[in-house]
Amino acid sequence: MNNKILHSAVLGALLIGSTSAMATGFVTLPATGVAVPGGTSAYVTCNLTGDFGSLESVPPTFSPGGGLNNTCAVPSRTPPIAGYTQTANTVRTISINNRNIGTVTDRVWRSGTNCIYGARIHMAQVDYNPNAAGNQYFEVNDLQRAGYRNRGPISAAYYFGAVADEVLFRVGLTLTAVIHQPGDSAQPLTSIAPISQNWVDFTSDLNSFDPDGSSLPDSAWLFVKSTCTTAAPTSLTGAIRLRQTGQEGQPNLTITLPGYAPAGANTTP
Template structure:
């Protein structure tokens, strides 16, 4: 037991020494990643309470006072606007529509994404807030009960040559005692990596290759989660980058929502249109 505690302490110290500088608010994502034991990580850690959503007691929300608060790495205290000097230039609510073998090739709306852009000159903040619906996506006769879509990872494209790219999240209380889920980590990668309950793997995994075009947010949003940590709303997930003064337009396939099988569910990806910098693409 003492050896295990010592090893975990040493590993934690190494992570703190090699990970990006931790700070409240927007955190820059390193284009070359961060050196960690075992390789290079595309990720920066944010709020790791709640064991990536597998703890039935949920995560600890960020606070900003007294004495500086806590659990607020990558978190910002404001949402509208997210930073002084930025003005809202685009705002659309998009349906999250699943249409695959599980839905028997019928379109089923499993949630919504509120997609926004704020601008300050040639700098933009791209924001998304996800809400899951009370709906069964698996309509196959062999699948009894209700299967709710669980979003473990949210991805946004369009940031190649738009550096520096920074990420943040804003946690809000949505009313009725329900609150958003926190952001566990975010990185410049197209590859999502599941973090299962009890997993001792490093949160700054080296498994996901770097991508300069995609930002991947790891969270855990589900109308009714099998592990007991039911949170149907994400926080505002924010990406800050350079942009042009052109009016924001939607890019086909710029948003991806992924169910990664944290509770052994099937791996499912939903592609959606989303705002992106002018001239951006979805290449990996």
Template structure:
């Protein structure tokens, strides 16, 4: 993802207007959502909602959400310790700040968690924010010269099957944050690439809101797409390679985050605070093994990578697919 400031400068010069949406967490029903056919979009039932439509999923420069524009799925609580929804109180005893996530013998990221619960003890909002370590040394794309940092395209969080209709969204805290480009009630992340001749366009065959069929990846499939490519946008996926089944236990956030400079020129090291509102009880949230998935999905020439971590979830939840 290129610099946000560059994008803002271009907007200032050209006077480009941005499309406005309603702010707030968006509903992700267990039955999915109906989507009509359009450019890079088949008709069908989808697990996914489009959030920030600028930046082409990180291949180009994005415009940060504001209360007036580019704000679908976005909330503005002012800080991570304030609930994004009124009527919820922070469970301070369950705060986690800067929990290290390790892979390949080093810390690759740090996760901060905040949980909020309503007064009836029937719903919680689980917030997770992940920042990449900028001092890592592992090479996440050995096909290129030099060290290639992990480029995170999706975070997936598990433990929500007890709730028929969850809602989700994000808080963009600072210019070092990626926005959320789409969010879905899905386990499988879906690869996205830009058109090779225009980074502002989605490449042929790639889909904005993956549909739930007719052929979907097997349960437990981490990523769906064409795989590692020598050049982005030069391999057209089949329709089946752009599907993602509705998986009610999981919510996937599509972002563009890196610990260094990624192949598209991006330097944002931080994810926003990502929220899932779901059913809970008066019992405190608990750490759930393998309920956090960190994925590099090959937006340019990277290989697919998935890193697993534990995260806070409803007591008694599981990380099943």
């Protein structure tokens, strides 16, 4: 995140130059990827107004006329889709080097044999490596969820709820988290981020104290919709991964957590 200021301070000015979304709500993640210049990508794009954190992102809006910047966005999380009922809720602690640095709220909503798996990240301002000089605050560039092979069609969405949230930049069926620098393609080719029909990757930019001097510690609510069973939700070891890809020169790090997943799921690539 570079040269960011609060969403609320610039929202009105930035909305003037924004374009209307064409795919509001849950968007399908094609199992074979999407066509892009030069080949195929695992990713669909959502909200690119902030260039992956390099600039101030513009939150989605909803109105009778259609709203703005709302590709992949839903206007509610209670539930994300009408007719779904919440069936599970757990707050999971994010830890590294035996230090608690944040939380992931993990929820499931169901309608028959369709389920929505939701996650919201909050990063605390805690140095994850006190033995190193200065302060190291973990930055979440990607959240990944496992368990969706043979559970298609898979779709994804996000809900933006507060000015401390960051929007969702892109989402795709892949286990590879790709660093994004200014000028990079928003949709890396499958030669760089191969398709995995078992994993969904959400790209955002979260840090309680960003090295570039500005910070958004919370994610939007990030949703995956898939088929499921009527069995009670259970946690799968290693089903959530938080990835720091080093946008500002930080080391590449991965934190693994349990997470809700469809019955019988696994975490294989």
